Amino acid sequence: PSPKNGTAPTPLINYLDTQYFGEISIGSPAQMFNVVFDTGSANLWVPSHSCSPLYTACFTHNRYDASKSLTHIYNGTGFSIQYASGNVRGFLSEDVVVVGGIPVVQVFAEATALPAIPFIFAKFDGVLGMGYPDVAIDGITPVFDRIMSQHVLKQNVFSVYYSRDPTHIPGGELVLGGTDPNYHTGSFHYMNTKEKGKWEVVMKGVSVGADMLFCMNGCTAVIDTGSSYITGPASSISILMKTIGAVELAEGGYTVNCNLVKLLPTVAFHLGGQEYSLTEEDYILWQSEFGEDICSVTFKALDVPPPTGPIWILGANFIARYYTEFDRGNNRIGFAQAI
Numbered sequence: 001p002s003p004k005n006g007t008a009p010t011p012l013i014n015y016l017d018t019q020y021f022g023e024i025s026i027g028s029p030a031q032m033f034n035v036v037f038d039t040g041s042a043n044l045w046v047p048s049h050s051c052s053p054l055y056t057a058c059f060t061h062n063r064y065d066a067s068k069s070l071t072h073i074y075n076g077t078g079f080s081i082q083y084a085s086g087n088v089r090g091f092l093s094e095d096v097v098v099v100g101g102i103p104v105v106q107v108f109a110e111a112t113a114l115p116a117i118p119f120i121f122a123k124f125d126g127v128l129g130m131g132y133p134d135v136a137i138d139g140i141t142p143v144f145d146r147i148m149s150q151h152v153l154k155q156n157v158f159s160v161y162y163s164r165d166p167t168h169i170p171g172g173e174l175v176l177g178g179t180d181p182n183y184h185t186g187s188f189h190y191m192n193t194k195e196k197g198k199w200e201v202v203m204k205g206v207s208v209g210a211d212m213l214f215c216m217n218g219c220t221a222v223i224d225t226g227s228s229y230i231t232g233p234a235s236s237i238s239i240l241m242k243t244i245g246a247v248e249l250a251e252g253g254y255t256v257n258c259n260l261v262k263l264l265p266t267v268a269f270h271l272g273g274q275e276y277s278l279t280e281e282d283y284i285l286w287q288s289e290f291g292e293d294i295c296s297v298t299f300k301a302l303d304v305p306p307p308t309g310p311i312w313i314l315g316a317n318f319i320a321r322y323y324t325e326f327d328r329g330n331n332r333i334g335f336a337q338a339i
């Protein structure tokens, strides 16, 4: 079934403004999974029915059962994806995957070893990488590349809307083949990806209030729909935290006094000739726990060694403010004000 007017929307669920995921199916009859559409990776994996009972994270999630799918094709090649927090191991299978109503025959990984940290905190079952084939492990053709080769999309782009308001339904939307005017306003500003094969751009600086404090000589910004927060080099983040008067908590996060939140400066990311600013509303996570308010800062320190780093990762709280179009046809990224 070719998508209507060449675009295919998938509604997303917003879990605590930190996890945005949508439903896909794998197999015949359809087995449903909630996946993060992650521009920072390029593989599809879901928990496997043959996941060992030692892995709690498998049993709190939907698992793919190859024996129940008439269209399953055996592969069996080993698979491992190294996350910062641990690695996911399993083996490859092939089956019909349906995303936004578009079916593709896809090689994906069945996870048989899923580390409890962090995946017991995941509300999603698996990850559908929306990155370039260059990032795909085992050289597997990514889902979006398979969809593009069907020539059913009006444009070889996909767009992401993440809502900031947890009560807003849907909590977000992925559109394959175009953008959704209901969720952006004003015009798009485009910038070319830094090097072909990654959703990253050259950033010209990061300013706090009126002062350009970081990345003055240019650095790399990764636009990562699968990351919850914004990360920057640890040295920059610690200066930023001092500047806004945040204090570091035991487990590494930062908090500010909730009474001072309204006084916090705007942080702006200089990308492609525009300044993309985040106000305290965009970067403070205000939580009331046991009657007391905790205001945590959603910037995290992450040092990525050269030559990849130093990088800033612009994740969900950036995308929630700036509707993002990922343009494979022109190897560029576009931002517009999100509604």
Ligand SMILES: CC(C)(C)OC(=O)N[C@@H]1CNC[C@H](C(=O)N(Cc2cccc(Cl)c2Cl)C2CC2)C1
Pocket: 018, 019, 036, 038, 039, 040, 041, 042, 081, 082, 083, 118, 119, 121, 122, 123, 127, 135, 224, 225, 226, 227, 228
């Ligand atoms: C090098 C390579 C392995 C390709 O790098 C990546 O895949 N890099 C990925 C880049 N995008 C974010 C991914 C990530 O951190 N998680 C974990 C996560 C994120 C938010 C919230 C939760 Cl609960 C969790 Cl578990 C995947 C689920 C998206 C790693």
